[in-house]
Amino acid sequence: MLLLALPLAGAAAVAFLLFKFATVDGDLTLVSRGAPRREKVDGKVVWITGASRGIGEVLAMQFAALGAKLILSxxxxxxxxxxxxxxxxxxxxxxxxxxxxxLSSGEESLKEHVHAAESLFSNAGVDYMIHNAAFERPKRRVLEETEKGLKATFDVNVFGTITLTNLLAPSMMDRGMGHFVVMSSAAGKVPSPGQALYSASKHALNGYFASLRSELCTKGIKVTVVCPGPIETPQSSSATSSSQRPSSEKRVPVERCAELTIVAATHGLKEAWISYQPVLGVMYLVQYMPTVGLWLMDKIGAKRLDVAAKKGNAYSWNLLFGGKKSA
Structure with a gap:
């Protein structure tokens, strides 16, 4: 009986892990960490860019619930x-x-804003810098992109964010502590057909902040890079009606995305992925089996553009198993 029970137990464990991976909404390290740690943010100064709507607004609400002092930009x-x-x-x-x-206003303007932020709350400085602001264009083909679009995307997503970091980090180092939380994207980890400029800007952020972490980790500076896939925000739900979006498209609710972001930050994770399948699975493939993962992305690239143009599900397994791609 024991010899029979062991294989059955092993099969049950494998089945459970497969089910968990199929239904989870973040990478396995992230979702194993539990709730946000209030003691890490209670009374701390949290500066959030892009705080006027979407993920930034919800992050502000959740940080406030944990007792943080907020600077909203x-x-x-x-x-x-x-x-x-x-x-x-x-x-x-x-x-x-x-x-x-x-963020695109230039170094001198950003220097004034950093000085102002550091002076708030009785010159307490900034404990957490949440880089959430981003410029994202509608999906379009690579060769349709323009220099104007390239500049608009990189001025906010890359140049402004990096300049703000370079201006703020010295004050954090003087205090011996500081934490940058970077809202990157799944598009910063894997190819994103139809979003080449956005994807390029997020890849740039991932490279910069991974390097920054390695250089400054001994100075008390922490970095958490968060890579969400498709997120359900009030804007995204109103922009596309239920009749336009197939029911199979499953987005992580914005409240859950914000919660997992704070979990990642307060548990000191260096990187965190937030998404349902199939995006999460593709991220794992590209990270750990790049030949397979990139082959898969090549299979769906042109199809994704066609589906996006029709306001359909651009995150579906049907992109791999469905109809032919366009010429």
């Missing part, structure tokens, strides 16, 4: 004030400051 002051009032209405004891900022 984006270009639209009115929207930032809306988020601030929303936070205070839900968490009356929260301390929230609004700091409007354009």
């Amino acid at each position: 984006a270009r639209n002051r009115e929207e930032l004030e809306r988020v601030k009032h929303k936070i205070i209405n839900k968490h009356p004891d929260s301390r929230v400051e609004v700091l409007p900022m354009d």
Whole structure:
């Protein structure tokens, strides 16, 4: 009986792991960490860019619930004030400051904003810098991209983000502590047909911040790079009706994405992936079996552009097993 039980137990364990991997919404290290650690952010100053909507807004709400002091930045002051009032209405004891900022405004302007942020909350400085702001264009073919689009994407996603980091990091090092949390993308880990410029900008961020971590980890500086796949935000749900989006497209809710981002940061993870299948599986393949993973992406590349143009499911297994690609 024992000899029979052991193979059955092994088969059951494998089946459980396969089921878990098929239904999980993040990489296995991330989802094993449990809840966010409140003690890591309670009373800390958290500066969030792109905080006027989407993931940034929800991150602000969740950090406030954990007792963080918030600095909210984006270009639209009115929207930032809306988020601030929303936070205070839900968490009356929260301390929230609004700091409007354009990441593409250049080094001198960003230097002034860093000085202002460091001076808030009785010159407490910034403990967590959440790089969430991003410029994303509609999906289009690589050869349709223009120099104007390239500049607009990199000015915000790369140059502005890196410049802000370079200006803020010295103050963090002087205090012997600081944490950069970078909202990258699955498109920064794998090819993303139809999003070449966005994907390139996120690959650039991944390379920069991985290098920054290695250089400054002994100076008390931490870096967490978060790579979400498709996320369900109020904007994405309103932009595409249920009749346009196939029911098989499953996006991680924005609240869950924000929660897992804070889990990754407060547990000190260096990198975290947030997505359902099939995107998560593709990320694992490209990371650990690149020949297979990149072959798979080549199979679906042109099909994904066709599906996206028809407002269909651009994250489906049907891209691999469905119809022929366009010429």
